[in-house]
Amino acid sequence: MIVVERLVKNFEVTEKKSGLVGVIHSFVFPKKKIVKALKGISFTISQGELVGFIGPNGAGKTTTLKILSGILFPTSGFVQVTEYTPWNRKPDFLKKISLVMGQKNQLWWDLPASETFELNRAIYEIPKKVYKESLEELVTLLDVRKLLTIPVRRLSLGQRMRLELIASLLHQPEIVFMDEPTIGLDLVAQQVIRDFVVDYNRRHKATILLTSHNMDDLVNLTKRVIVINEGGIIFDGNLQELVKSFAKEKIIRVYISKKIDYKNLQKVGEVKEIKIPQITLSVPREGAALAASELLQNFPVEDLTIEEEPIETIIRKVFKGVR
Amino acid sequence: MTTRRILYYLKIWWLMSKNSFLMFLVQKEAFAIFLFGKILRFGFFISFLYFLLSGSKTLAGYNTEQTIFFFLTFNLVDTISQFLYREVYRFRPLIVSGNFDLVLTKPVNALFRSLAGGADVIDLLMIPPLIAAICFLGIKISPNFLLIVSFVALVLNGLLIATAFHIAVLSLGIITLEVDHTVMIYRDLLNLGRFPIDIYREPLRGILTYLVPIAIMITLPAKALIGLASLKGILVAFLIGSISFFVSVRLWNFALKKYTSASS
């Protein structure tokens, strides 16, 4: 159970000036600015839920996660995770949670991951039997058996991410915080992580809180989605509803090999941007596949991608209440 | 601190040190060179010290054996603290990369992890021969049991102060993101303890006794063995040792609080 009520987090930032004079100036007269990262957000998450936090960069997602995992102190507000106040960082609390951050590692770089796993077993005081079962399950699910004895530095980002996940889940935490777990990964690796998260949530009934600024992370993953923008929650509810209401369109990007008549393109979808050889169109969600095949058939298309609308566009729509 | 907790931390330290040592195996040649370099430096210094004293007969009133003993005591304190606290040298990347956050979410004390998480095997290798040399020379200088006990106690006190220093360095590292320079300055000041601090004039001597207590960490234990330390001096030393330790831990807690309200 996670309860957050009117959580406020302000950061004090000193403005720095450049040049020798500027450095002295900001040393003698420090100019402080207050950055309001979280402006009083509230939400509740039940045991076993899989929730996605999305929002543009700087919206406050990572800050929220850091407060929930005890790394940050809030400015004001009430937070309770299981029965604990996170920032007291009691060992019993820390044993119940786990934090995974994309591109940040806890694995010892020059050694095989198995050494870090052993260390974590001691740190979390995991009983031998539980450890063995846990390890076996995770290694099988993520298909990394062959990677266990290879020094971590020799592995690819995707392989490392899988091992980082294992290191974070060995102690079978009740609550898992994941901050941008798929960032920097190729599409295949991203999907592996996503599939794993859904599976883990189903098996262990662990509460999972996932942040991302990538819509694809959440489309097939979470049922419930909390949209954060500029420190405030602007949507908290069913993902399908969000998508249906706000992400009504998909973006198709084509790369043309010859000159074409743009008017014909308008028949397929709304032309958003033309930067030869790239043309960006938006089409209704349901008709995306059809539109794509039309483009491939009738136009000199060298390459074509179908993408979700950028989260910022969707957020803007949510914020404006545009449906 | 219950026994269970102490055993827990010992186990964690053992595992982390084991990992550290495994990494040395990965880079055998590089570390062999380092070991060789350190031994070379040690050897050179002792030889030069010996030749110097052959000519000048005394240094600040101490004879050759005693002067070398001061140097050995310095090495003991320096090497042991580098052995234990090598991880402090890796603290800056830990903070700058953000991986420190992950350290905070573990049920292991973050200070413990950042301070002692990476024992240095090269320094470990140098400790036994050092201890042997100290025993050999020390017994030669004064085989008095009481003096030996006071020597050991004061060395331990010196290590306590070294611990306090490293904790302070970590704390400053959190606040200012600057670790390497602080550490190097500390090392340079510590190096001043290669010789008995009697050679320094005021105000440097005062600084080295009370502010950055090199005198207490290194010169005093050696003096105690030679029989030159007063009881008052020894008690003051322990006092300073304890105070510095408590102050440094306070500083760490303060820094951590700052970090957890300012990280972004």
Added chain:
Amino acid sequence: MKRYFTIFKISLQQEFVYRLNFIMWRVRNVIQIFLIFFLWDSIFSAPNRVLFGYDRAKILTYVLGILVIKAIVFSSRTVDVSGEISSGALTNYLLKPVNYFYYWLTRDLSSKLLNLGFAVIEFGILFIILKPSFFLQTDFLVLLAFFISLAIAIFLFFLILFITSFIPFWAPELAWGAQFIVIVIISEFLSGALFLLDILPKAFHEALYLTPFPYLLFFPLEIYLGKIAGLRIVRGIIISLLWSLVLWILMKSIWFRGLKVYRAEGR
């Protein structure tokens, strides 16, 4: 030639960006000088003591001289070379119409100039605080020999550093360790930067004079202090010149071999 002047300027500017680094470096130098100063001050505390051929004035001049000469001879940016070779950044320079060797020599000179400036100021401050008896050399010929030996010292150290920087061509993991040994051992001991080389027994002393190391710092200072004269100065300069030649040839040949390996690996 203009190219190198620009390099000189930019290198100087870069030192200003890393202000804190630089200030800390100077602070550390001063602390280290305190150690050496008080060591010898203590040994020579009896006012008329003469030891190893030095009196109080000469020894204290020697110590402050270390501060200045270290800044001139040992300040160097060339330590970055091994990093560039390991990381492959060397490639950028190979593509440019700049001679790698002169590039680094120029950067070194700018670093030395900066360090010298600060060393002179520190020298002045320490002089006022510590009030050492100071020995001023006035013989013009001697001073000339002194500056010549300094120039050779700069060149020698540069060559030694450059050569050790080539290790990454063959063994990147060993680079830092090897540099540690060479730089620390030389600059602390064999060049006379901590202990006078005179304290060594005659045999060691003579042997050491056949290596290039004493010529980095000890030899120039000996000339300045008037401790050696005439033929011995000439002999010393000739040996150091010979070493320069040998190291220069060695450097060039290792460089070419290293480049072959470098290109073959395609870093």
